[in-house]
Amino acid sequence: MSQDSRRPPDRPRKRDVNGWIILDKGVGMTSTHAVAAVKRGLFAKKAGHAGTLDPLASGVLPIALGEATKTVPFVMDGRKSYVFTVAWGVETNTDDAEGEIAGRSDIVPAASEVEALLPRFTGQIEQVPPRFSAIKIQGERAYDLARDGEVVELVARRVEIHRLALVAHEGNRSVLEADCGKGTYVRAIARDLGRTLGCLGHVAALRRTRVGPFTIGEAITVDELTEADVLRPVEAALSELPSVAVSRDAATRLMRGQPTILRGRDAPLAGPIYATCNGTLVAVGTIERGELVPHRVFNLGA
Template sequence: MSGQEKQARPKIPRRALDGVLLLDKPLGLSSNDALIKAKRLYLAKKAGHTGTLDPLATGLLPLCFGEATKFSQDLLEADKTYEATMRLGIRTTTGDAEGEAIDTRDVTCDEAAVEAAMTRFIGDIVQVPPMYSALKRDGKPLYEYARAGQTVEREGRPVTIHALKMIACALPLVTFRVTCSKGTYVRTLAEDIGEALGCGAHLTALRRTGVGALTLEHAVTLDALSTADEAERDSWLQPVDALLSTFPAVRLNDEATKRFLHGQRLRLADVVETRLEDGRVRVYAQDDGRLLGVARAGEGVLAPERLIVTAS
């Protein structure tokens, strides 16, 4: 194709969409590739995801479009829930099935011993990040050092395991459900459980089922998106405030709405009738119920943090 023909090709117009898509990411696809495919299907102008899932992981990947991208950080900070399967007796270079086996040991424990070992990891623990991770040292991701055969020292990081429960056991395979804080590496958790049992372990499957208050219940696949028409695809978009459902709601009258959208701080006593705990809140217009943005309540003041541009 000539340069003139390339220049003559019309550009496909992009849509200004605002909302959240709960995507069920497939196996073998990176989070960024999944985002690109969904963005292309929606012809969206602006989109972003809310936390990376490894290519070997499946499950819930919330994608944000338009104004929703302003609040994606809130999901990065949220707790996550996973269902995972680990294989006892084999350690790998990556901590999952993608790596090469580096240590093989007999599995002599029983189901009760596995359950007992898992209970030791509930609560606040310290994890050493894996070498095969995107964390950076001197500006370079750790996985680049690992691929070059180098190991660098990593400091342990505090994480919280809120819940950890075995849901199936057919040794040497164990499937469990875990709810954990941000920054938790489930493959490292599997490795550590394996070491506690004296046989080692690696992760063979990982599926994310929850991010904050969002679940897989209303998630859709890329295959479904690709065969749907525009109206059906749009019907799968959640409203922007789906990302903010855990925040208390505040509703403002017309005058307070105008001031809020100009970034002005408001006296809580003037806009909230009941007592409000200090912290972040979602703010709506009282007249039509539209989302105005997010604010922080404290010291008797409602201070705007992020505003919805289309609300003005």
């Protein structure tokens, strides 16, 4: 056997891939593994996600590639939508089906009782995050402390739930839909509904259907990564922001991190906004005294 025949085949070189993959993550896969699968499937150099989904959950997981990673905060700040099933009668230490039983109740609420309670959990409310969450306590993740058996006391935070609706109810289970803002925990909604009803409860199934501008209708599975036209442009994350087209000279200034004067009647008066040159994303910034001040610049060949 020759030395060449024993040499392992060359691995495909990683390449610069810029844009968004809107993944429909399956149950059982961590968000980290999902990012790794997309990165490996597209031979991409750089990737990250916009909002963790627990292994138990499925649905929309936006994955940013290359220059798109600079727009992740704009997606994470957007509204999120979920469909989730609450199992009544059992509370767990994780507030979902993966945890250990922390309490039981023989009470089974009627659909009318559940529905009547939902307005109290709509709007701006105070919510205590689950003990098993990624929130940091003195530099340590809450879930790491909880797994080590430490007592985790989390402070209530103000969150906004735009819509909470009952869509199905049968036996000891209710299916609900929620539209909520950044920092809201669906597991905490289920826990608090159960406690208020006196029957206890936890999330038995969870599917995310929207993150910012990205919806489940455009999401693909890991197996569909090889198909064409699945990569969304970097600026897809910025669709809810105003935009302005700038000249090549202005684009050069922005890409150097320098502000540029915005001219014309249609120039936005406030920010944040994003700028394009010849249809290519150049920068995201704010308006200050008639100038666009860049906070993020993009190397997309404008």
